[in-house]
Structures are given as C-alpha cells and as structure tokens.
Amino acid sequence: MFLQAAVFLVFRGESYLQVHDNLDLFMAHYKVLTDRGLWFKHDVDVPILHGVSRDLFGSEFSLYNALYYIFPGIWAYLLGYALKIAIGMSGFILLSKDLLEERYESVKAPVLLCACAFGLIPVFPTYGIAFTSVPLITLLIKKLYDRDFEDRKRTLLLYLGIFCYPLLSYFAYHGFFILGYMALAVMILWIKQKKFPDRLFIAVIVLALGYVCFEYRLFKEMLFSSEVTIRSSMEHAAVSFGEVLGLAAEEFTVASFHNQDSHTFVVLPVVLLGTVFINAYYIKNKKKDRISKEPLNGILLWIVFNVIIYGLYQYEPFWKAFETLLPPLKGFIFSRTVFFNPMLWYCALLCVFVKMYATQKRRLKYLANALAMLAVLVVMMVPQVYNDFYYTIYNQAYKIIKQKDTYYMNYNEFYSTELFDKIKADLDYNDEWAAAYGMHPAVLDYNGIATVDGYLGMYSQEYKEKWEKVIAPALDGSPYLDNYFKNWGARVCLYSGSDENTYAPTRKVRFEDHRLVADLDALRALDCRYIFSRVQFTNEAELGLEAPAVYEDDSSPYTIYVYSL
16 A cells, blocks of 8 residues: 555656546546536536536536545546545445454454455546445445334434435446345345335435435436437447357456456456355255355356346347336446446455355465455556556656656646647637647646537537538548447547547557548537647648647647647
8 A cells, every 4th residue: 555655646747547538538527627617517518519518527526526626636636546445445344344243353364455455446547436435335235224223323324324425426337226236125125024124215215315416417417408419329339149148258257448356367266266165065065055145156146147237238139128118218338237346356255265264274364365465466566457556657667767758648748738838828828619639639628728529428419410520521431430439429539531549648649641631611610710739731731721830848748730720
C-alpha cells in the first residue's frame, strides 16, 4: 500500500493513466462541469456535442464525482483511486468478519490479503468504488435480514445506510442488478420459508428510492424525456448460440474490459482446484448432502450464471425478448451481471483458504498465505486495462533506462493545458465551437474549448444524424468506421477516410492518410469555427482552407494546427 501511494504521490500528473474510456471520457466531462459551475445547475446545456443537457452527465450526489468539484483533476483522480482501495478492503473485511464469526481471528491473514487484492482490482476507475463497495451493501442487507426488529434504532440505521448506498454505487452498472437480486431473494425466501421476508422487501424499496434520489437526473432522462436518443439505433453484435458459450467461457477465464480483476493467473486455478478437492472429499467421505450447502459451489454457480448472461447479451433472440418485455430499457446493457464477478472471485478464493486453514495443517496454512500474497502481487504487477500503477512504473522505468520518451502520454501530456492556454490566448478564444482531429475531443473539452464533437453514451438521435452528414465522405471509404459509428455512435469524431484510428493517444501521430475527409458545409452548419488538428491536411487547398496557425510548447508532445472555418 505504501508503494502504491509513493508511486502516485511522486509522479502525480506524470502518472500514466488509461486513456480509453477514462481520460477521453469522464475526466474531461467533470472538468467542464467544474470550470463552468454546472454541477448543481438545471435546464442548462454543457458545451459538448454542440450543447447537450446537463442531465446526461454524472450525478452531483456521488462520492466519486464530488471529488472533482472539490479537488483539482489529478488529485480528484488519485483520491478516487485511494478510496476505491479503502472501501473495497474495509467492506470485504467487515463482510468476512460477519460471515466467519468466531473463525475470523484464526483465518485473519488470508482475509486481509484477499481484501487487499480485491481493493486493488484494476477496474473501470470512474466506477471503481461502485465495484469495490458491493461487499458493503451485501453486509448491510445481511445484517438487516439477521437483525431483530425490536432493536429499532439499529434497524433504522441499517435502512439509512442502505438508502445512502447509491452515493458509492451507480444504478446502470450495479444498482439495477442489486435490486433484481434482492427482489429474487424475496420471492425465493417467501416460497422456501412460507413467510414473507418483509424486512428484505422494505430494503428493496428503500434502496430503489435511494437510487432515484441520488441519481434523479438519470431517471429523469430514462423515464420522462421524450427525446429519441442514440440508444434507439444502437445494434448489438449478433452471434450464434454456439458463440455465446465461447464468449461466456472467455469472460469466465479472462473478464471483459471494464471489470478485468486479474483473477486469471492465481484466483481462477486455485478456486477450480479447490472446488474439485472439496467436492471430491465430500463424495469420498459419503457427505454428498454437504455439496449443495457448500458456499464455494454456490459462488461458482453464480459466476457461471453471470457469464452466461454476458454471452446471451450478444444473442439476438434473447436481447430482443428483453427489450420487448421492458421497452424503457431498450439499449440497456444487461450483460453487466458480470460486474459482480470480481467480488465473487475473491470471495471464492477466500473460501478455499478457509478450508485449507480448517485442516490445521501448517503447510496448507503457509501455502494459503503464499497464494494470497501472490494474488495481491498479480493484481499490482500484471498489466490489465486499467492498471495505472503498473503502467506508471513501466513507462517511468522505460524513460529512466532508455533515456527517451515512451510511445504513450502521461496525464499532463495528454491534456497539455499550458499549450492550449497559449492557443486560446493567441486566438482570443471566446467559446466558439470547435472540433478535434488526430486527438480525442476530450482534450479540447478539458481545456475549456466548446466542441461540436465528443464522447457520450446517450445524446439525441437527431444530432447523430446531423454528424453523420459531416463524416459521410469518410464513412464511404471506411467500412469498419461506418459500422462503428452507425451501430453505436457514442464516439462523435472526425473520422479517417481510410479506416485509420485518428484519435489514438500516442506521442507521435502515425497516420498514412493526412487528408481531411468531411463535409465542411455540414460542419459549418453546426456553427463550427475551428478545427484543432495534430496533422496538417494535405488537401487543405482542395477544401478551400487557409494555411493553419501552428502551435507547439516544450510542455507538450503535440503540434497543433488550428484551421479556421
């Protein structure tokens, strides 16, 4: 933990943080909301995508989001990283303590190590706290279910904790499914115990009210807005039923982009081997009745259920049936059941270690501790998508050893605020609309430049169609990008006419095609005044563009060509 803190406190803005679905998205949005004082505003537009409703951006009533209107950008990011770890560790330890009861002290070492590994999982940073706080809501619900109603003060405190839990969570990632699992538990317990579980039912209502209150903007847009959004035109990748099983198997072994939890290398083999040995022991010793009661088996089945849902999400008959039954949730990503698997994998790992300790064999205890420590080291040092700690160490070590810069940019370089301050001063910039080329529009957003492009998961279908006219010439020559934009559309950019990625966040641009392939009349119709480009267009004369103003700065890897429309 000291090593993690030391690395980020030493490098701060020179840390190498994941750009994709991170620096190119929420960090820039939050900076715009903060700089323009829009966090608590209503009926206002944010100057992204030619002006979209403030309600389409993050809630002001979120612990993670609150960091960005209290602290400067990089410090908010690092504090969020630290809180993710602290909440994950404390929640995991408290839940383990409650479940293990008197056995907790005897297995404290593997509990602490599993909690540490879980807290460090390199998941989607903006919703990292939502991922690692799942043990906490599990604990609150369990305590409420176990508690006698005669202890009214503590019962009310538990309901209050459940109501406030959405401060740590996010409805679209975890909340919808937590409520679904709770509702399912109400029905199962009612049938099994022949008694209505009223406390759990009330908890469902209380938690639902909490999500509605703390994320009122999201619910307003989902349920009460008449605007047709890009969610109506999003298409899922269609796969065969056989491919569903392949996707599920891949998710089981590796985990997908946002929830890569580093379980592949230690947790997965230990859990699978442990499951085999434990069930073989029950069979050998004629204790087959204990197989159905073994917590490890239940957790593993839950993981399997989640990954099957993940696979079925790509299967057209399944998701069409879902959207037909629940029309307001058209476009909703219900494959996010797998977002619970990080917690489940580390709970399963702890189950195996508890069994190893229960044998009272010293060698197995030492082995359990060693494997738990190895799980922590794997989480820290194996490259995963959002492992900012690993990539910061790797890139900084590369610079020291090789005495040259790496291929990628750090936080400060990506946003290059000093360079853009110079550009804005020279242009006498006054909120004119602009677009980016050769970089993410988020770079302009972060630097206070109003953009007609951007990256947002929900905005009006009408604007998507307007932008499609702008990039139509490029899409004609880019089959991949044509499919990418028309079937998804969240990333609104000036695309290449040659299927090249024109916004890759690398220190040097490596495009083979330096043309701007776009309908400039359609772009001007969106009031676009400037194009900020990392390349000088080879067809500027053909497009009728004047020679650009060129800007560089020692603090930035960018050379920016500013074209005036």
